[in-house]
Amino acid sequence: MTLLSNALSRERNNFDLVRLAAASSVVYSHAFVVQMPDGNIDAVARLLGFDYAGSLGVFAFFLLSGILITASFEHQRSALRFIALRAARIWPPVAVGSLFAVFILGPLFTTLPLREYFASPHTWINLNTVTTMFVWAPWKLPGVFEHNFAGNMICPPLWTLTIEVHYYLVVLLAGLLGLLKTRRGMMVAVLIGLIPFLLRPHLHPHLALSLRDLAEKPGGYAYFPEPVFLAGMLLYASRSRVVISGWAALALCGAFLALRGTPLAQPVFYAAFGYGVLWLGTTPILHRFVPRNDYSLGIYIYGFPVQQCVAALWPHLDPLVTLPLVAPVIFALAWLSWHGVEKPAMNWIRRRLARRRTGALTGGAAAVHDVAHVVPQAPLR
Numbered sequence: 001m002t003l004l005s006n007a008l009s010r011e012r013n014n015f016d017l018v019r020l021a022a023a024s025s026v027v028y029s030h031a032f033v034v035q036m037p038d039g040n041i042d043a044v045a046r047l048l049g050f051d052y053a054g055s056l057g058v059f060a061f062f063l064l065s066g067i068l069i070t071a072s073f074e075h076q077r078s079a080l081r082f083i084a085l086r087a088a089r090i091w092p093p094v095a096v097g098s099l100f101a102v103f104i105l106g107p108l109f110t111t112l113p114l115r116e117y118f119a120s121p122h123t124w125i126n127l128n129t130v131t132t133m134f135v136w137a138p139w140k141l142p143g144v145f146e147h148n149f150a151g152n153m154i155c156p157p158l159w160t161l162t163i164e165v166h167y168y169l170v171v172l173l174a175g176l177l178g179l180l181k182t183r184r185g186m187m188v189a190v191l192i193g194l195i196p197f198l199l200r201p202h203l204h205p206h207l208a209l210s211l212r213d214l215a216e217k218p219g220g221y222a223y224f225p226e227p228v229f230l231a232g233m234l235l236y237a238s239r240s241r242v243v244i245s246g247w248a249a250l251a252l253c254g255a256f257l258a259l260r261g262t263p264l265a266q267p268v269f270y271a272a273f274g275y276g277v278l279w280l281g282t283t284p285i286l287h288r289f290v291p292r293n294d295y296s297l298g299i300y301i302y303g304f305p306v307q308q309c310v311a312a313l314w315p316h317l318d319p320l321v322t323l324p325l326v327a328p329v330i331f332a333l334a335w336l337s338w339h340g341v342e343k344p345a346m347n348w349i350r351r352r353l354a355r356r357r358t359g360a361l362t363g364g365a366a367a368v369h370d371v372a373h374v375v376p377q378a379p380l381r
Contacts, residue, residue, distance in 0.1 A: 004235060004242035007282040008071055014286045015064055018277060019296035022057035026157060027303040027330060029054030031319035033220075034150040034304070034311040040319055050266055051222040058160050059270075060277045061296075062225045066232015067239075069168060073175040081353055082175070086168050088349035089342070090161065090297070095129045096341045097301040100333075101139055101154045102126050105305055109312055110143035117142055126154070136162040148311050155304050159218075160225055166196050167229045186237035190230045197226040223270060231274065242278075249279040297342065298334025306330050 007013045029042045029052050045052035069086075076082045102123060110117045117123055120142045131137040139154035146152045174180055174189035202208045217224065235242055252272035259265045280286065306326045310317065 001243060001245045002282055003240060004067075004244060004278065004282070005239040007244070008067075008239065013281050014283065014290050015068070015281045016294050016296070017286055017290045018060055018064065018281045019294065020291060020299070021280075022060040023296040023299035023303070025053040025057035027299060027307070027326070028323065029057070030157075030304055030307055031322050031326075034148065034307045035317060035319045035322060036149050036311075036315045038316070038318060048269070051269075052220060055218075055221045055223070056273060058221075058225055059223070059228045059273065061160070062164070062228040063232045063235075063274055063277055064281065065164060065167070066229040066234075067236045068232075069171050070180060070233050070236040073171050074180055079172060079176055082172060084349050084353060085346075088345045090165070091129065091133065092341050092345040093297055093301055093337050094133065094158070094161070095127075096337065097155065098127050098129050098132070098139065100302075101141065101305060105154065105309065106141040106144050109145065109309065110141065111146065112143035132158060133162060133165050145308050145312055147315075148308055149315060150308065150311065154308065155301060157300060157304055161300075163225055164229075167193065167226065170196065171233070180237075183237045186233060190233060193226070193230045193233070197224070197230075222266065228274070235278075244275075244278050244282050246279055246283065249276050252276070293338050293343070295331065295334040295338050298337030299330055301337065302333040303330050306333070 010016075025044075029044070032040060032042050033054075042052040042054070044056065072085065073082050076085065106117060106123065107114055112120075122140065122142045125137075126139045126141060128137065132139070136159045138156055138159070140152055141154060144152060144154070170189070170193040171180070174185075174192060177185075177189075179185035179189040179192075198212050199209050200212050202210060214224075249272070252268070252275055256265060256269045256272045259268050303326075306329050307322065310322050310326055314322075
């Protein structure tokens with residue numbers, strides 16, 4: 001039994017392990033999406049009947065992000081530092097992923113002559129990762145995967161990253177308004193966070209807003225990621241009161257099993273799942289298995305493209321047979337992403353911010369006053 005507040009430091013939690021499992025579950029579930037249907041389905045979907053492993057992996061990501069991104073702003077106490085650290089964490093690997101798609105994957109799999117492929121404006125638009133991050137423009141390359149069962153998109157899972165960025169902005173706005181300091185303020189922040197969830201802007205034929213149709217879930221999902229992030233924010237606000245116990249997690253699982261087949265089954269399941277994620281992320285039993293590096297984002301970026309490559313070559317291969325084929329390639333790319341892009345980018349921005357802080361500390365009494373409230377940097381997530 002532990003308090004959530006006592007498990008937020010990197011040395012006291014297993015969140016990197018949970019994220020690794022979540023990213024792997026997305027890859028597992030997509031094996032049944034990219035290959036030609038053969039009657040097999042995701043084991044989680046078969047057991048639950050209303051959700052599948054991939055969406056649960058995404059929900060785990062969003063729950064932890066709601067907690068940790070809110071904590072990050074509180075630790076930074078600076079909008080500039082928060083923005084710089086968030087941008088350094090996600091933009092470089094996405095940008096390099098787009099380069100990989102355009103210059104390696106595309107030339108290998110396009111059905112067009114290379115001259116025509118590189119002459120097409122549809123090739124180069126995929127390098128506009130700013131649009132990918134903020135408004136979700138899917139990567140599509142001319143002549144690539146055009147005959148695949150899953151369609152010609154390169155990395156559709158990135159749509160969830162766009163939502164994540166939107167909620168970074170929600171945390172930023174709430175932090176600037178001073179709403180993250182109290183539970184009452186956090187409730188107001190959550191209400192602000194409901195705005196981009198419930199309202200949908202339309203640019204054509206003219207700018208307009210409409211209410212979201214909650215009956216239209218994301219493809220394959222039984223629920224939405226956005227409220228899960230907001231739930232994480234509320235958990236952070238109550239972190240000193242949230243008790244995490246293995247017995248409580250077991251009791252919630254038992255409640256779900258007892259209620260299967262009733263209208264209460266789904267809400268109880270998501271409560272049990274969320275609490276289970278917290279227990280797995282904090283139990284000392286798993287500390288020894290926590291990876292030293294966070295490969296989850298690289299797995300998330302490169303998983304679907306690699307699976308699409310296998311589907312293009314062997315579309316009728318059993319989904320489960322593809323997993324041992326794609327896993328080493330995906331992990332190798334994730335390893336390169338972490339050690340060659342993500343970690344260097346984070347270390348670079350940390351040095352820049354530390355240099356800026358040092359300069360402020362030696363720049364006079366006014367500068368010292370400006371940084372007096374800066375606390376040590378929280379671990380990047």
